[in-house]
Amino acid sequence: MWSKGIIAFDFYILTTNGLILGLLALCVTAAVSERGLGMSLLYGFLLFSVVVQWLFSGGLLINMLYFTNASLTIKLLKYFFNCYPAFHFSKLFTDISRKADSHIDTFENRFVEGT
Secondary structure (H helix, E strand, C coil), rough: CCCCCCHHHHHHHHHHHHHHHHHHHHHHHHCCCCHHHHHHHHHHHHHHHHHHHHHHCCCCHHHHCCCCCCCCCHHHHHHHCCCCHCCCCCCCCHHHHHHCCCECCCCCCCEEEEC
């Protein structure tokens, strides 16, 4: 991925994700009056961000969210994830890595060379 991808774009996406999560943290600290509650909420956002990145970095679950014949539950789940910036970062990372890096395509059951 690093040899065939666009490094400047990857840096831009990482920086933008960090800024968005930082702005989210500022919004939480402005809305919460107690320090302990604010810190707990921010740690929760950070933990959820890591979990979302881990779950969706493989690409299979993201592809399942974007099926055309998805059920109402899946559509609601996709709407919920679209409200969180870490999901968009995971989607961008997955799309770039699947295009630039060699991988095993689980739907076609074959090895795909990266471009």
